[in-house]
Amino acid sequence: MENNKKYVWEDVIHTIKKLDPKKLEVVKATLPIVLEHGEAITTRFYQRMFENHPELRNVFNQTHQRTGHQPKALANAVYAAAAHIEDMSGIMPALERIGQKHRSLQIKPEQYPIVGENLLAAIKETLGDAATDEILDAWADAYEVISDVFIRMEDVLYKTSENQPGGWAGFKDFVIDRKVQESEVITSFYLKPKDGARLPSYLPGQYITIKVDLPQEEYTHVRQYSLSDRPGLEYFRISVKREDSLEEGDPAGIVSTSLHNVYQEEDILPITSPAGDFYLDVNSEEPVVLISGGVGLTPMMSMLNTIIEKQPSRKVTYIHAAMNGKVHAFREHVKDVAATHDNVRSYVIYQTPTDEDRQEHRFDKEGYITLDWLKETLPSNQAQFYFCGPTPFMKAVNKALKEWGVPQEHIHYEFFGSAGDLES
CATH class of the missing domain: 2.40.30.10 (Translation factors)
Structure with a gap:
């Protein structure tokens, strides 16, 4: 089984190349500029890289390029890594998420210099004369440190994936x-x-x-x-x-x-073999609340089916939101599971239910998920919460859980596609 906790993070941290103190100060001083122009830099980076290495279009999701999701995600990742370059353990979850994506996409060490070359060139083009040789040299070293972290981490993920029972390399x-x-x-x-x-x-x-x-x-x-x-x-x-x-x-x-x-x-x-840092803690017996919107139900189905098979006494509440019954997948399966397993409860929210949905009493709430409804429906906020769906839906769920006082360590979620921000 591939588990991103198997590698020892401290070993990675202790073997990171240390930046020259003067260059570190340059990186710190220019962080606000990079943040301000981050999306412009990463947008130009992708343009340059695909012009110079069109074969990499086979790796990157071009839809995310057109929408701007990927440049924004990269800008946030570069800024976060540079801001924590002295001790990246503080952003370990984000780095693990990226490493898992890279392993699944088969990103290899030889591709990192290509990224670095085009990223530095994009910084120079975007910032113009403000990007002095001193600044570019400092950021080149910073990128080397960051890429070294990912290469080491991903090497362990590749080996774990390939060497596990039934595992394989590549596609x-x-x-x-x-x-x-x-x-x-x-x-x-x-x-x-x-x-x-x-x-x-x-x-x-x-x-x-x-x-x-x-x-x-x-x-x-x-x-x-x-x-x-x-x-x-x-x-x-x-x-x-x-x-x-x-x-x-x-x-x-x-x-x-x-x-x-x-x-x-x-x-x-x-x-490629399974990957990802969003998963059910199968070693816990704490109550679980699964909340999904639309096709965000897919990882929840894996979690729900695992619980009923492997943890029959673990209490789970499954809440699914959809437009209506026409687009609601696995409705009958979840309904049957809840009817035949005492530890499972399920609820359905339809935004715009059809006449048939009303006649067949297929939903428990019309409209949107709200904090008041969660308080009325759930026995308490003492549970592990997992949710996935469209970004506006996840923002609403995240906001409701935080207002209810659910600890951050009990809140787990996943974006489909490029990572985003639930707090903005």
């Missing part, structure tokens, strides 16, 4: 054994290894990376999807929402629509 071919429509917009894909080998275990909530090559596309597309069933089965399951075009000029999701409309049973999908 491995899987066969789509079954394709099941779960709602009008979500379809599940049951994946089995083409070579018939055993599957590695994983932590409920983790994801895999799939690789899709389409004849009409110049570059390969890679996407990460949460595993939507529990570990220990003969298959991996992902449940994918079809991202249709919502308005003119807003392109449909290339990978999700291809999976829905093009890929069929018996087709091949190359994938």
Whole structure:
């Protein structure tokens, strides 16, 4: 099993190359400038890197480039790492999250110098004369320290992934054994290894990376999807929402629509072994509250199915929010689980329920999740809370939990795609 706690963080910290004190002071002094121009720098960085190394378009999600999500995420990561460069243990969770993503995407040590070269050039182009040779030299050393941390950390993750029972290196071919429509917009894909080998275990909530090559596309597309069933089965399951075009000029999701409309049973999908830092603590018996919005239910399904199979006495409350019953996946499964397991309670919130939803009494609340409703519904705030869904939904949940006094260490969440900020 790949567990990001297996490597000893202190070993990484103690082997970091120390910056020259003078260069460290330069980095500290220029942090506000980097923060102010961070998105402009990282946007230009990606432009330069893809111009100079177009093959890297096969690695990075181009949709996140167009929306600006990835440049913003990179800017935040660079700033945070530089701000904590003397002791990165303070941002260990963020670094672990990035390292897990890199391992899943197969980012390799030889790619870090490419990133560094183009990042420094982007700083120079963006800041102009303000980026003196002294500043660029100091930031070059800072980048070397930061990249060394990631390379060391990811080396352990690669070795752990490959050497675990059933593990493998790189991408491995899987066969789509079954394709099941779960709602009008979500379809599940049951994946089995083409070579018939055993599957590695994983932590409920983790994801895999799939690789899709389409004849009409110049570059390969890679996407990460949460595993939507529990570990220990003969298959991996992902449940994918079809991202249709919502308005003119807003392109449909290339990978999700291809999976829905093009890929069929018996087709091949190359994938990497499971990764991710968002997962259920299976060593705890504390009560759990799972809260999902839309397709954010996928990691929650893995957690819920794990609890009912492995922890039948652990109390779990599952709250799911969706537009209506037409797009609500796994509704009957969760309903059946709650009806047949004394430790499980479930609630459904529909924003705009259909007439059929009303007639069939398919939901418990109309509208949105609120703090008052959580207080009325849950026995207390003494639980481990896991949530996932669209960013506005997660911001609302996060705000409600904090106002209710839930400790930060009991709040766990995951962004789909580039990491964002729930506090803004």
